[in-house]
Amino acid sequence: MEVLTSRTIIHPRDLDRSLAFYGEGLDLPVAREFGRGAGRGVVFFAGGGLIEVAGTGLRPGPTHGPADGRAADGGGSLALWLQVRSIDAAIAELDGRGVRVVRPPVLEPWGLIEAWIDDPDGLRIHLVEVPADHPLRRDLRDLRDLRDIEPSGRGHNSG
Secondary structure (H helix, E strand, O other): OOEEEEEEEEEOOOHHHHHHHHHHHOOOOEEEEEOOHHHOEEEEEEOOEEEEEEOOOOOEOOOOOEOOOOOOOOOOEEEEEEEEOOHHHHHHHHHHOOOOEEEEEEEOOOOOEEEEEEOOOOOEEEEEEOOOOOHHHOOOHHHHHHHOEOOOOOEOOOO
C-alpha cells in the first residue's frame, strides 16, 4: 500500500485544554482548522509530521458514528491517519494480505473518503483518500499570487 502522508490523531478528554496545550503551550503552527463545536479540530505542523487534535475523546467505532472507545482510565484516544492514493486499491491490497477492514470506505461530511482498520493492539488506523476537488488538494503555491493583490483588486505595484 502506498502511503502519501500521515498524521497522528488525538481525541482528547478536554478538547479546549488540549488545543491550548498544542497551540499555545508547544507553540505549534496551525496547518488547518475544521468543524464546529465538540466535533471541531485543528491540525498542527509538528516538524516533518502533523498532529490533529479533534473531537471529545470518543473513538469512532466499527460503524459510522461515535462509540465509546475510551481508554479504561477514561482518557482520550489516539488514531493513525494514512493518506492513500486510492482507497479502493488500498482496501483490495489489504484484503489480499488478510487485513480486516473495520469500516468500509465512507464519504465523510468533511469531504474525505475514509475506511478504518485496526492494528493488532486495537489502534485505529484511518485510511484516507482525498478527492480531487477537496481543499487539501489546493496547491498552496497559487496562494502566493493572492498576497500581492490588495482588497481593491490592484496589485501592490499597480500605479
